[in-house]
Amino acid sequence: MTFLRQDTRPVKVGNLTIGGSNEVIIQSMCTTKTADVAATVAEIHRLEEAGCQLVRVTVNNEEAAAAIKEIKKQIHIPLVADIHFNYKLALLAIENGIDKVRINPGNIGRREKVEAVVKACKERGIPIRIGVNAGSLENHLLEKYGYPTPEAMVESALFHIGILEELDFHDIIVSLKASDVPMAIAAYTKAAEVIPYPLHLGITEAGTLFSGTVKSAAGIGALLSKGIGSTLRISLSADPVEEVKVARELLKTFGLITNAATLVSCPTCGRLDIDLFSIANEVEAYISNLKVPIKVSVLGCAVNGPGEAREADIGIAGARGEGLLFRYGEMIRKVPEADLLSELKKEIDHIVEVYEAT
Numbered sequence: 001m002t003f004l005r006q007d008t009r010p011v012k013v014g015n016l017t018i019g020g021s022n023e024v025i026i027q028s029m030c031t032t033k034t035a036d037v038a039a040t041v042a043e044i045h046r047l048e049e050a051g052c053q054l055v056r057v058t059v060n061n062e063e064a065a066a067a068i069k070e071i072k073k074q075i076h077i078p079l080v081a082d083i084h085f086n087y088k089l090a091l092l093a094i095e096n097g098i099d100k101v102r103i104n105p106g107n108i109g110r111r112e113k114v115e116a117v118v119k120a121c122k123e124r125g126i127p128i129r130i131g132v133n134a135g136s137l138e139n140h141l142l143e144k145y146g147y148p149t150p151e152a153m154v155e156s157a158l159f160h161i162g163i164l165e166e167l168d169f170h171d172i173i174v175s176l177k178a179s180d181v182p183m184a185i186a187a188y189t190k191a192a193e194v195i196p197y198p199l200h201l202g203i204t205e206a207g208t209l210f211s212g213t214v215k216s217a218a219g220i221g222a223l224l225s226k227g228i229g230s231t232l233r234i235s236l237s238a239d240p241v242e243e244v245k246v247a248r249e250l251l252k253t254f255g256l257i258t259n260a261a262t263l264v265s266c267p268t269c270g271r272l273d274i275d276l277f278s279i280a281n282e283v284e285a286y287i288s289n290l291k292v293p294i295k296v297s298v299l300g301c302a303v304n305g306p307g308e309a310r311e312a313d314i315g316i317a318g319a320r321g322e323g324l325l326f327r328y329g330e331m332i333r334k335v336p337e338a339d340l341l342s343e344l345k346k347e348i349d350h351i352v353e354v355y356e357a358t
C-alpha cells in the first residue's frame with residue numbers, strides 16, 4: 001500500500017524538485033563549523049552516502065558564507081543556508097552559489113533589506129524556506145494567543161508568506177516545527193489545508209537517537225500517513241547520518257521511497273534455535289546503504305518463515321543448527337548456521353547485480 005501525497009506547488013532546489021507529485025526529499029544538517037570546508041565536505045559526503053538528498057549548513061558569519069563557494073564545488077547534493085535575521089549573510093550566501101535559503105522574511109528588518117534578498121533569490125531561481133518554530137513565535141502572536149499554539153504557528157507562517165507573496169515571490173517551502181508532537185501534527189495539518197506550498201516536516205529538538213527517533217516517527221509518521229509533507233528532516237542529538245537512516249526507514253514504512261532495501265525480522269520466541277539477533281543486525285547494516293528496493297527477511301523458524309519469505313526477495317528461516325534459504329518464496333537450499341550470513345549476503349549481492357543490470 002502506498003500513501004497518496006497531497007499536491008503542492010513544485011519548488012526547484014538545485015537539481016531537485018520539492019512538492020508537486022515528487023517523492024519526499026530527505027534532508028539533514030551539518031554539525032561542523034561551515035567555515036571549516038574540509039570537515040563540512042567530509043560530513044556531507046557521509047550524508048550523501050547514507051541517502052541524504054539536500055543538506056543545510058549554518059551561515060552565522062561571513063567566513064561561513066564565504067566557504068559556500070568551495071563546499072559547493074566538492075559535493076553532489078543541493079546546499080541550503082540557514083540564516084537568522086542577517087540579510088547581508090543571505091546575500092553573500094546567494095552570491096556564493098547557495099541553492100536555497102532558510103530565512104524568515106518577517107525577521108529580516110526594513111523593507112528594502114527583504115526586497116534585496118527576494119530580488120537576489122528571484123534572479124538566481126533560489127527558493128526560500130520559512131521556518132516557523134513554536135519556541136520563537138513573534139511577539140504579536142504570543143500576545144494574541146497567550147502561548148504557542150498550532151493556530152499561532154500557522155498564522156506566523158502566513159505572515160511570512162504574505163511578505164514574500166507581496167513581492168511576487170512564490171518559490172516558498174514552509175516548516176512549522178515544535179518539539180511537542182501533538183502540537184506539530186496539528187500545526188502541519190492546519191497548514192496543509194491553507195498553504196499551497198510544499199511543507200518541510202520536522203519535530204524539532206526531538207532528543208537523542210532513541211527517544212528522538214520514536215518522537216519523530218510518531219509525529220512525522222502521522223503526517224506522512226495523511227499525505228502531508230514534501231521533504232523532511234529528522235532532528236537528533238546524534239551523528240546526522242543517523243537522521244538520514246531514520247528518515248529512510250520512515251519513508252520505507254509508508255512506501256514513499258523507491259531506492260531502499262527493507263529488512264523484515266522476527267522478534268524471536270522459544271522456538272528459536274539460531275543466533276537471530278546477530279544475523280538480523282548484520283544484515284540490516286549490510287543493506288543499509290543499498291539503493292535498491294529489495295526486501296530481505298530473517299525469521300527464526302519455519303513457522304512464519306515461508307509465509308514471510310514469500311513476500312521477500314530473499315530470506316532465511318532458522319532451524320536447529322541450520323537455516324532454510326528462500327528466494328521469492330521458494331526454498332532454494334539448506335545452509336549450516338555458520339554459513340547462513342555469508343550465504344545470505346551472496347544472494348543479496350546477486351539480486352542487487354541483477355537489479356542494477358536491468
Ligand code: SF4
Binds near residue numbers: 266271300301304305
Ligand atoms: Fe518465534 Fe519462529 Fe515467529 Fe520467530 S518466526 S517469533 S522464532 S515462531
